[in-house]
Amino acid sequence: MLKEFVEKKHTIFVDECKDWQEAIRTCVKPLLADGTVTAQYPEDIIDNVGKYGPYFVLIPGVAMPHAQEGGGKVFKTTISFMKTQKPVQFDPDDPDSYADLFFTLASCNHDEHLEHMAALMEVLQNEDLLEDLHQVTCDQDLLKLADQYGL
Amino acid sequence: MSASILCCCANGSGTSLMMAMTLEKVVKAQGYKVTKTHHCSLSEGKNSSMGYDIVLCPQNFTNMFDMAAKKGVKIIGMRNVMSAKEMTEKLENCGVDLK
Numbered sequence: 001m002l003k004e005f006v007e008k009k010h011t012i013f014v015d016e017c018k019d020w021q022e023a024i025r026t027c028v029k030p031l032l033a034d035g036t037v038t039a040q041y042p043e044d045i046i047d048n049v050g051k052y053g054p055y056f057v058l059i060p061g062v063a064m065p066h067a068q069e070g071g072g073k074v075f076k077t078t079i080s081f082m083k084t085q086k087p088v089q090f091d092p093d094d095p096d097s098y099a100d101l102f103f104t105l106a107s108c109n110h111d112e113h114l115e116h117m118a119a120l121m122e123v124l125q126n127e128d129l130l131e132d133l134h135q136v137t138c139d140q141d142l143l144k145l146a147d148q149y150g151l
Numbered sequence: 152m153s154a155s156i157l158c159c160c161a162n163g164s165g166t167s168l169m170m171a172m173t174l175e176k177v178v179k180a181q182g183y184k185v186t187k188t189h190h191c192s193l194s195e196g197k198n199s200s201m202g203y204d205i206v207l208c209p210q211n212f213t214n215m216f217d218m219a220a221k222k223g224v225k226i227i228g229m230r231n232v233m234s235a236k237e238m239t240e241k242l243e244n245c246g247v248d249l250k
Binding site for chain 1: 160161162164166168172193232233
């Protein structure tokens with residue numbers, strides 16, 4: 001999965017984002033660049049946060065932004081990776097609601113999506129790997145971890 | 152007794168799917184008797200939740216299921232949807248016999 005992020009150019013590394021809206025628009029950029037999603041997709045995600053809150057912050061430090069499956073705005077099934085140096089705060093009233101690791105989901109094929117999600121869950125449940133992921137600053141770092149953990 | 156369990160999140164494709172995968176692990180590990188599990192979006196789940204014994208959802212969504220809760224459906228809010236430990240504890244204490 002980590003190697004795939006690099007191979008598909010689905011990685012982005014930034015110092016900081018001025019707010020969570022900018023973070024959402026930024027983490028979707030690699031998916032926009034190769035036509036996986038349209039420009040409407042990040043706006044849908046932002047609308048969702050407005051409606052439901054940042055429920056996709058899975059654990060402190062890790063976000064999994066996504067909007068509805070398919071819907072004519074998603075043309076490939078994939079996951080994109082973003083690392084911010086400075087964590088992005090979502091809900092100002094919830095100190096746990098921040099992320100510096102973003103796994104942005106796009107899905108138009110349910111079976112393929114299921115496979116990706118199982119792989120992502122394996123990554124997120126590996127505490128050592130997660131700790132190392134919080135330190136990455138470039139594609140080379142990701143590839144190193146991919147080799148180290150065989151993922 | 153056996154139970155039916157619904158996993159619900161805003162879109163039905165990310166968080167609820169992770170919950171469903173966590174649930175699968177928990178059910179296997181604990182040997183729970185579960186007749187039916189399903190994961191879906193809030194808009195679908197609001198209506199269909201009445202047909203389940205238990206609804207699992209992210210913590211901040213629990214109040215969306217007040218109607219189902221009134222009808223006796225157990226609503227469980229998850230802090231970490233990937234935590235098998237949290238899910239096991241909450242299922243054990245929800246008042247539905249799963250063994």
